[in-house]
Amino acid sequence: MTTTTASRYAAEYQSLAPLLPGQDLPWLQQLRAQALKKFSAQGFPSLREEEWRYTNVSAIEKKLFSPSINRASSPIDTDWLKQYQLDDAWSVVLVDGYFSAELSVLDGLPNSVSVMSMADALVKYPTLLETHLGHAVDNAEHSFIAFNTGWFTDGLFVHIPAKQLLAKPVQVLHIATQADVLATTRTIIIADEMSAAKVTESFAGLDVAYLSAAVTEVFVGANADVTLYKMQCESEKAYHFGGTYVKQARNARFNHHNFAFGGLLARSDIHSDLDVASECELNGLYLGVKRQHIDNHTRINHLKPHGISRELYKGVLDDRARGVFQGRVIVDIDAQKTDSQMNNRNLLLSDDAEADTKPQLEIYADDVKCGHGVTVGQLDEKSIFYLQSRCIDAETARNILTFAFANEMVDKVKIKGLHDRVLEQVLVRFPQEGVEKSWL
Amino acid sequence: MLSIKNLTVNVNDKQILKGINLEIKAGEIHAIMGPNGSGKSTLSHILSGKAGYEVTGGSVTYQGKDLLEMPPEIRAREGVFLAFQYPVEIPGVSNIYLLKAALNSIRKYHGQPEVDAMDFLTLVKGKVRLLEMDEKFLYRAVNEGFSGGEKKRNEILQMAILEPKLCILDETDSGLDIDALKVVAEGVNSLRSPDRSFVMVTHYQRLLDYIKPDFVHVLAHGQIVKSGGAELALELEEKGYSWVEDTKAA
Numbered sequence: 161m162t163t164t165t166a167s168r169y170a171a172e173y174q175s176l177a178p179l180l181p182g183q184d185l186p187w188l189q190q191l192r193a194q195a196l197k198k199f200s201a202q203g204f205p206s207l208r209e210e211e212w213r214y215t216n217v218s219a220i221e222k223k224l225f226s227p228s229i230n231r232a233s234s235p236i237d238t239d240w241l242k243q244y245q246l247d248d249a250w251s252v253v254l255v256d257g258y259f260s261a262e263l264s265v266l267d268g269l270p271n272s273v274s275v276m277s278m279a280d281a282l283v284k285y286p287t288l289l290e291t292h293l294g295h296a297v298d299n300a301e302h303s304f305i306a307f308n309t310g311w312f313t314d315g316l317f318v319h320i321p322a323k324q325l326l327a328k329p330v331q332v333l334h335i336a337t338q339a340d341v342l343a344t345t346r347t348i349i350i351a352d353e354m355s356a357a358k359v360t361e362s363f364a365g366l367d368v369a370y371l372s373a374a375v376t377e378v379f380v381g382a383n384a385d386v387t388l389y390k391m392q393c394e395s396e397k398a399y400h401f402g403g404t405y406v407k408q409a410r411n412a413r414f415n416h417h418n419f420a421f422g423g424l425l426a427r428s429d430i431h432s433d434l435d436v437a438s439e440c441e442l443n444g445l446y447l448g449v450k451r452q453h454i455d456n457h458t459r460i461n462h463l464k465p466h467g468i469s470r471e472l473y474k475g476v477l478d479d480r481a482r483g484v485f486q487g488r489v490i491v492d493i494d495a496q497k498t499d500s501q502m503n504n505r506n507l508l509l510s511d512d513a514e515a516d517t518k519p520q521l522e523i524y525a526d527d528v529k530c531g532h533g534v535t536v537g538q539l540d541e542k543s544i545f546y547l548q549s550r551c552i553d554a555e556t557a558r559n560i561l562t563f564a565f566a567n568e569m570v571d572k573v574k575i576k577g578l579h580d581r582v583l584e585q586v587l588v589r590f591p592q593e594g595v596e597k598s599w600l
Numbered sequence: 601m602l603s604i605k606n607l608t609v610n611v612n613d614k615q616i617l618k619g620i621n622l623e624i625k626a627g628e629i630h631a632i633m634g635p636n637g638s639g640k641s642t643l644s645h646i647l648s649g650k651a652g653y654e655v656t657g658g659s660v661t662y663q664g665k666d667l668l669e670m671p672p673e674i675r676a677r678e679g680v681f682l683a684f685q686y687p688v689e690i691p692g693v694s695n696i697y698l699l700k701a702a703l704n705s706i707r708k709y710h711g712q713p714e715v716d717a718m719d720f721l722t723l724v725k726g727k728v729r730l731l732e733m734d735e736k737f738l739y740r741a742v743n744e745g746f747s748g749g750e751k752k753r754n755e756i757l758q759m760a761i762l763e764p765k766l767c768i769l770d771e772t773d774s775g776l777d778i779d780a781l782k783v784v785a786e787g788v789n790s791l792r793s794p795d796r797s798f799v800m801v802t803h804y805q806r807l808l809d810y811i812k813p814d815f816v817h818v819l820a821h822g823q824i825v826k827s828g829g830a831e832l833a834l835e836l837e838e839k840g841y842s843w844v845e846d847t848k849a850a
Contacts, residue, residue, distance in 0.1 A: 541651070542688050546684070546687070547690075548671070549673075550676060550698060550702040551677045551705035551706050552701055556705075560693060561693075564691065564692030564741075565692060568692040570692075571691075571741070599694050599697050599739065
């Protein structure tokens with residue numbers, strides 16, 4: 161290990177570099193070189209950085225996860241996979257950071273629509289990628305982004321042309337199958353004007369320690385409508401770092417639903433830039449048990465007038481779990497008539513659980529309607545009494561209400577197959593007896 | 601059915617009920633009327649077991665048992681039902697889930713097996729029709745986004761399905777337009793039976809146009825100051841609460 165780099169990962173990079181996709185694309189080589197340089201100088205974020213003050217990532221540096229260069233993935237149990245893979249969707253499956261043609265389902269895509277692995281897209285659509293990859297995200301933002309840009313091995317590429325409404329959802333399923341593997345992926349979603357699409361990102365892995373580092377860039381064209389779901393069910397030994405960076409054009413709508421269930425240490429960043437009259441809705445649900453640390457960072461940038469943003473993040477934390485929510489809403493001086501509402505609610509089920517919540521409003525315009533609210537606490541006594549008055553004992557009432565607290569977010573999922581899978585995960589945590597699932 | 605003897609209740613060390621006496625027999629309908637702040641809601645809360653009230657004296661006997669000793673869910677399973685003035689919204693729990701959980705809690709308490717899924721749906725859908733509700737209501741979250749009328753109707757739906765013995769209607773007419781009031785009243789009337797009693801707590805007499813009480817009691821300053829038949833409500837409507845409040849002072 162040389163003393164010129166702040167991270168052991170940078171020292172290992174040279175053996176990986178020739179194997180990464182896009183070798184023949186000078187712009188990408190340059191982008192990767194810049195990213196490597198930045199990451200080498202900084203290493204992973206430290207607690208000294210304001211955006212990382214609650215989340216210590218030093219274990220990642222100590223562990224030195226490595227990419228699955230030999231692609232020696234374990235055979236995959238298809239029943240296990242069905243817990244995550246949607247039936248009625250076009251799905252791209254990435255195993256340990258690489259596209260699996262065998263597990264992916266892409267039949268029947270309309271000719272004008274592109275859904276494929278990132279490695280394939282770099283061969284097929286290099287020009288489109290040159291003008292998008294790295295354009296919704298800033299490498300200078302934090303070093304996980306630089307890391308992702310330098311290291312990504314594959315990912316998902318989606319392009320929906322103007323006025324196309326996608327009939328089925330697109331799913332990218334990230335699977336980790338090896339101990340100590342590093343899966344670094346980049347996803348690009350481009351929805352041209354007046355198009356509409358639903359995309360789901362799911363993360364799962366076998367019961368081992370691994371590092372999943374995924375960056376997604378979304379470009380929502382004028383009057384286009386994109387809903388992006390994230391279902392994070394990593395193994396309880398895993399590290400997860402996911403960033404979603406969105407550019408919304410005029411009148412573009414973007415909805416994000418972030419379900420953070422797994423991982424020993426899981427961090428998600430969701431940033432969106434809004435243009436004139438764009439609408440952005442961010443929903444989140446995090447459920448922490450044992451010693452899980454789940455961190456969600458959101459940033460909504462109102463850059464132009466008449467934008468609308470709605471945000472609701474809910475957390476249920478038990479045992480010694482810790483949940484972090486940092487939500488920033490920035491209203492630029494030009495963004496008059498912005499209408500923004502941010503809420504974070506936390507339920508603590510044990511004395512040792514912890515919720516750190518930090519909503520931030522930065523308003524530079526003078527004619528706006530912005531609000532935020534935060535709660536950290538226990539269940540509402542009025543609701544408990546209401547259920548008791550309907551014959552239900554207090555303990556069952558608490559169980560039902562805890563489930564309901566989480567289920568409110570599940571209800572917002574409008575893809576049936578995904579709704580049922582997310583519900584399944586919530587029911588593992590908060591089982592409900594004697595009730596048909598279709599009633600929940 | 602219910603016997604309240606010299607009941608005194610404090611809230612935050614302030615005496616709200618100052619010696620209530622009331623006898624309710626099976627099949628009777630009692631209306632409790634009174635101005636704001638008279639203690640009407642406190643009385644219905646005390647009967648249903650809501651926390652935050654301190655009973656300082658007296659007794660409440662329900663079917664020969666000490667009601668005040670029972671936790672709220674046991675009272676409910678024994679047949680005491682409170683229709684809330686402000687029904688609570690519970691996002692994330694569907695109406696049908698609540699109804700089934702409630703019904704099965706009662707059945708389990710009485711040593712009966714869980715209700716059969718098909719029988720349950722038939723029962724519930726029948727009651728939904730009775731209250732002129734849309735079946736979709738069953739699958740919506742409990743009271744979430746319901747109008748005032750829908751919430752009250754939902755309370756009566758729960759009552760119709762749980763078949764309680766003592767129904768306490770707390771300001772059920774508040775927030776209802778005349779059409780909703782009629783539907784709710786018809787629902788209540790259809791539940792009248794010789795072994796079921798009702799306590800209607802209300803500020804106005806208009807609910808009593810649709811559900812005719814056997815007895816009317818006027819509550820003022822934490823005491824029942826006057827009792828009579830249905831005609832008392834009309835007299836009250838005409839003369840106003842100051843009439844009975846003055847009576848008491850005299």
